[in-house]
Amino acid sequence: MPKIADHSDRMRAIASAAIGVIGEAGIHNTRLRDVARAADVTTGAVTHYFDGKDAVLEAALAEVVRRLIEAQRSARVVDGDVAGAVAAFMPNTEERRRDWKVWFAFWGRAISDARLRRQHRAYYAAILANLTDSIRAFQRSGLAHPAADPALLADAVVAAVDGLGIRASLEPDEWPPERQRKTLRAMLEPILRAPPPI
């Protein structure tokens, strides 16, 4: 009987390999044997752990989210540059672009699948909880308006990142990192500093 650590390590290695395959070919062109080849295991090993393509996609997104939340926890705002810190989550490196493609693939499925939507909501809740904490810290240090609703600002920041991430993912040549950062700055700074509506 394999050790639990081996089991979960193996699953995570397959999920990580799946991020690369989905990010390269799109979910509709991803075959389990391509994932197996990328993970350097047999197709049988993939089907042993995952009961189909959707299960592999779910595991790939779980790994993307795990890394994202880890990055959120270690993110630091330098010299009041919130947009600069948030830019670390944008599709501005090969690795990040792959992560975004996994989100795209998941969105495309979740839109017509209630179970995947619940999973998506749980991920967003975790991301928003971390972000809301950061925004409270911004309020204490003068980077966000002290009277604003932190949860509303967190929704706004996530929407700004998602919307810009879509555009930059679909038009990679027109959206180098500097343009992403500039547009992010034009969105986040006014949103965070605005007084709440009366």
Place this chain on the structure above:
Amino acid sequence: MPKIADHSDRMRAIASAAIGVIGEAGIHNTRLRDVARAADVTTGAVTHYFDGKDAVLEAALAEVVRRLIEAQRSARVVDGDVAGAVAAFMPNTEERRRDWKVWFAFWGRAISDARLRRQHRAYYAAILANLTDSIRAFQRSGLAHPAADPALLADAVVAAVDGLGIRASLEPDEWPPERQRKTLRAMLEPILRAPPPI
């Protein structure tokens, strides 16, 4: 030989029916015969006009974009409420939610298909050109900062709408129209009124 008007009317009727089917089932569950049934034509009629599922998806998005640009042209800001006007494009009715699902389906494919990405970019260019004109009008009427770059603001508005649209599409129960409008307002008003960076 069929008249040209009949031909293009028929194609558009099939594309409109496809919006409903894709919006209901997701692109990966859409079959040409379901589109045919929804359009009240034979499967052969669908394959006569479209050489596969991707071609039907492209025609469905073309129809969504045609309607969107028409709506953009007739949109009016009442009492300075830009967010209220933009809310007309959010997934806050059954019909709008279907349109958004077609975008999701297209994004999922375009992410790994250069030809679809070019098509997407052309659509966004048309949408952004209209929006940039609107923003120039906002600048003249004091709804946007007169010294801001209208194209940058247009990018920001589109990102805000896309990002919020994703969230509201995936969490329809948590995002009634009033919450969408409120969050849109918390994004758009500060963004449009902020002075440009020095």
